[in-house]
Amino acid sequence: MPAIITGKKTQRYSTEFKVKAVEWSHQAHRSVQGVAEALDIHPFMLSRWRKEYREGKFAMKRVKKAPAEAKEKVREQDEVTRLKRRIAELEEENDVLKKFQRFQAEERRKRSGSSGNTGNDTA
Structure with a gap:
C-alpha cells in the first residue's frame, strides 16, 4: 500500500x-x-x-539613493498635479470674468440706447 x-x-x-x-x-x-x-x-x-x-x-x-529619488519624483508629480488643478481653476475664473465683462458691456449698450435719445434731433 x-x-x-x-x-x-x-x-x-x-x-x-x-x-x-x-x-x-x-x-x-x-x-x-x-x-x-x-x-x-x-x-x-x-x-x-x-x-x-x-x-x-x-x-x-x-541603495539609499533610490527612495530619495522616488520621493522627489512623487513630490514633483504632486506639484505638477497641483499646478494643473490651479491652472484649470484660473481658466474657469477667467471664463467667468470674460462672460461678466460681456454682460456689463451689453447692459451699458441697452442703457445708452434706452436713455431717450432717438437720434431725431432737429437743431
Whole structure:
C-alpha cells in the first residue's frame, strides 16, 4: 500500500526576487494587492517581505539613493498635479470674468440706447 503524502509543497523564493517584489510594491502608483496579484503570491506574504525588508533581514545591499529619488519624483508629480488643478481653476475664473465683462458691456449698450435719445434731433 502506497504511503499517503500530506502537506503542501511550499514555493521558495530567492532573496533577489523578494527584494524586487518589495521595491516594486513601494512604487507610488502600485498597491500591495496589485503587485501580489501580478506575481501570483498572497498579499500577506508580500506584506511580510516588506516588513522583513524594513527590518533589514534581507542580506542584500539596499541603495539609499533610490527612495530619495522616488520621493522627489512623487513630490514633483504632486506639484505638477497641483499646478494643473490651479491652472484649470484660473481658466474657469477667467471664463467667468470674460462672460461678466460681456454682460456689463451689453447692459451699458441697452442703457445708452434706452436713455431717450432717438437720434431725431432737429437743431
